Amino acid sequence: MSDPRFEEILAPLRANVKEQGDIVRKLKAEGAPDLDIKQAVAELKLRKKVLEDKELSLAPTSATFDRAKMEDLLKQEQMLEVDCSILTPETVLKASGHVDRFADLMTKDVKTGDCFRLDHLIKAHLEKIAVEKNTSPDVKAECRDIHTKLEGMNKEEMAAVMEKFNMKSPLTGNDLTEPIEFNLMFGIHIGPTGLVKGFLRPETAQGIFVNFKRLLEFNQGKLPFAAAQIGNAFRNEISPRSGLIRVREFTMAEIEHFCDPSNKKHPKFDDVRSTELLLYSACNQMDGKSPERHTIGSAVDKGLVANETLGYFMARIQTFLTRSGVDPTKLRFRQHMSNEMAHYAQDCWDAECLTSYGWIECVGCADRSAYDLSQHSKATGIRLAAERKLTEPKVVDVIEAVPNKAAIGKAFKKNAKQIVDALTTLSIEDIGNIEAKLDKDGTYDLVVDNNSFTLSKDMIDVKRYKKTVHVEDVIPSVIEPSFGIGRVMYTIFEHNFKTRENDEQRTYLSLPALVAPVKCSVLPLSSNTDFHPFIKELSSALTKLDISHKVDDSSGSIGRRYARTDEIAIPYGITIDFDTLKEPHSATLRERDSMGQVRISLNEIAEVVHNLSYNKLTWKEVENKYPKFEQQESKGN
Known part of the structure; x- marks a missing residue:
């Protein structure tokens, strides 16, 4: 925003944001408690939003759409x-963290079952209280404080806010349930037994x-x-x-x-x-x-x-x-x-x-x-x-937890494979911890999928050795x-949604020709049968050059039909008229945005549209090469 008048308005808001930004930096540098940092960041976001809203309100085009x-x-x-x-097994999304963390808090109307996202509901409720005339300054300040902390609040803290302000359903005034964790994934059951859990x-x-x-x-x-x-x-x-x-x-x-x-x-x-x-x-x-x-x-x-x-x-x-x-x-x-x-x-x-x-x-x-x-x-x-080749071979220390499959199988039977697989994925640090615990206590409790298995020294052999490697894992x-x-x-x-100048009722989509689904329309001026061979010839030429097009031979004035094609973003229109019947045969090519028209030979026009559609040629270049067609479109069409 370069206008100095706007900067005078925005300067104090920018200063407010910077002041809070400096506070956040200081809290982080001093190792302040997480709650204090979250509160400061929430206040920073509020100030940023005030600044951004003001910037948008000053933008000349923001209110015209x-x-x-x-x-x-x-x-x-x-x-x-x-x-x-696409169906995704639970194990995949468990590993990615979606099962445990991909959730919002919500609440329900106890009678109707209507669901509300809780942070949005609290925000709306506090904003309503804050603007009421009879709300005391202390309550307004408390509302602002909660608003700043809301993003970092847990389920219990949000429940306390609901209780303190006696929040009800905004639709019915009914009581609301306690906060509920709602995972945002759609759960499904895969297979004929339904025992395999998954998600969309x-x-x-x-x-x-x-x-x-x-x-x-x-x-x-x-x-x-x-x-x-x-x-x-x-x-x-x-x-x-x-x-x-x-x-x-x-x-x-x-x-x-x-x-x-x-x-x-x-x-x-x-x-x-x-x-x-x-x-x-x-x-x-x-x-x-x-x-x-x-x-x-x-x-x-x-x-x-x-x-x-x-x-x-x-x-x-x-x-x-x-x-x-x-x-x-x-x-x-x-x-x-x-x-x-x-x-x-x-x-x-x-x-x-x-x-x-x-x-x-x-x-x-x-x-x-x-x-x-x-x-x-x-x-x-x-x-x-992946593997990365080393410039020179190197000697590395290797530590492995080698399972005694016979001992593990005898002790844990159907769980044995699960335990053996878990031992093969242990990190060097994990193996070191196991070795130390076995040496000290003679046993180690291995946790696999929330199940604990007590392993004895005879079930695991920790081996250490040196190895020359030419590649390393990455x-x-x-x-x-x-x-x-x-x-x-x-x-x-x-x-790209536009209205014609001086005609607000005439709207169109100004999509670039490259992405417009239909590149060209073919518009015979009337239903005269003499036009049919030229329409067929032109359609065939466009098809050979892979130009998507549609023929509009419906009733209505040419201006009205142009307007229809503009609405669905067709960038170019070819009009077959009575001059097309004359030698040498030609047609009018119209460009959607400028509504400019030129006259082009019928045997050239398909290639011109192809080059325009794929950015090999500009409309200005076309206008400079071919004679302009001056007939104006009627405003009333």
């Missing part, structure tokens, strides 16, 4: 996308991780390599809202790029080094500063972005989004702050797009370190690692770009 009109237009298209759902997948990534070993073999055991997947994911949201922004079933596209953790350079990074991105760093967020423009090369060189591979994908994400129709002036990359960052992540940036809903995350791009493969390897006992790091296709689609629709 008519979402209802755009949604009415989209409903007319009658387009559906279908995909098969909450993301597409885990399927790639569990197939890592096979994917590595396909790549001849070499790093780096990548795998991609697109498909439906399912999250049992307590209260889905905001159209395509938050739904229970949605399409994801994810790339998992596996690389050596000691070498995260990318061979194509120089190709994107000069790409400029709007970066909203964690530091700028805490200081109340605006996002700043950097080339991705300088951002990586300075350490603002963690490594080349992460930076490469961020640059490619921007190129994909803008070529697909996202407005580049409404796109930024926001870095996760330390309190948002997953404990295993080394860096994470969200591609956020500005819409009528505010800034929404459309693509996440994270360096997930080696967390996922480590977790699945630990859970399954399967080695999920658990790859994962760089993950993750696309929410529905959110990207919604943003593209909103950024």
Whole structure:
């Protein structure tokens, strides 16, 4: 926001954010209690939101978008996308942490059973109390304090808030239940017996991780390599809202790029080094500063972005989004702050797009370190690692816990295999602990899947020896770009929803020709049978060049038919008229956004549309080459 008048308004809000950001930094540096840090971070988020809301309110285009009109237009298209759902065994999502941690707190109306997401309910209730005239200053202050702490509250603390403020169902006024932990995954039972528990997948990534070993073999055991997947994911949201922004079933596209953790350079990074991105760093967020423009090369060189591979994908994400129709002036990359960052992540940036809903995350791009493969390897006992050749052989100390299968089998019978498998996955540290405990007490309690088994010295032989190795195991790091296709689609629709100047009732979608599903319409001026051979000839020529098109020979004026094709984003229209019947045969080519028209020979026009559709030619170049057709479209059509 460059207008000095706006900066005068925003300056005190920026100062408020920076002041709180400094407090957060100080608390972390001093090792303050977690609750104090969470409270300070929550206050920082509130101040950031006030600043961002004010920035959006000052933006000249923020209040002009008519979402209802755009949604009415989209409903007319009658387009559906279908995909098969994917079943995931519980063991996979247990290893990834989704079974234990992928949950929200909710509460229910005791009479009707209506469900509410608890943090949203508390926020709304406290905001309502805070604006009431008869609310005392002390209660208002308490509401603000709870609001700042809410994100870090556990089930018991939220229950206390519900009780203190005597919260009821906002729909009926009925009593509410105690807070309930609600896992966001859809549970299912697999197989004819129903004994195998599973879930509809909450993301597409885990399927790639569990197939890592096979994917590595396909790549001849070499790093780096990548795998991609697109498909439906399912999250049992307590209260889905905001159209395509938050739904229970949605399409994801994810790339998992596996690389050596000691070498995260990318061979194509120089190709994107000069790409400029709007970066909203964690530091700028805490200081109340605006996002700043950097080339991705300088951002990586300075350490603002963690490594080349992460930076490469961020640059490619921007190129994909803008070529697909996202407005580049409404796109930024926001870095996760330390309190948002997953404990295993080394860096994470969200591609956020500005819409009528505010800034929404459309693509996440994270360096997930080696967390996922480590977790699945630990859970399954399967080695999920690549090999790195050593420049020189080296001698290493090896320690192994060798199970006495006969003794274990005799003592534990059907559980023996489970115990033996667990012993083969132990870390060096675990084996050392077992050895020390056996030497001291003569027994060791091994915990496997929440069951404890007491092992004696005769069941385990701890062996130590030296070994010369020429390679070493490497658990790859994962760089993950993750696309929410529905959110990207919604943003593209909103950024390209337009109204004709001086005619607000005439709306259209200005999708780039590259992504428009239908590239061209063929419009005979009337139902005159003399036009039929030319329509057939033109349709055949377009088909040979793989140009998707539709013939609209319906009744109605040409202006009305142009309007219909504009609504469904068709970028080019070819009109067959009475001049087409004359030698040399020609037709009118119209461009959707400018409504400009040129006259082109019939034997050239299909190739021109092909080159326009795939960015080999610009409309300006076409206008400079071919004569303009000056007939104007009637406003009333």
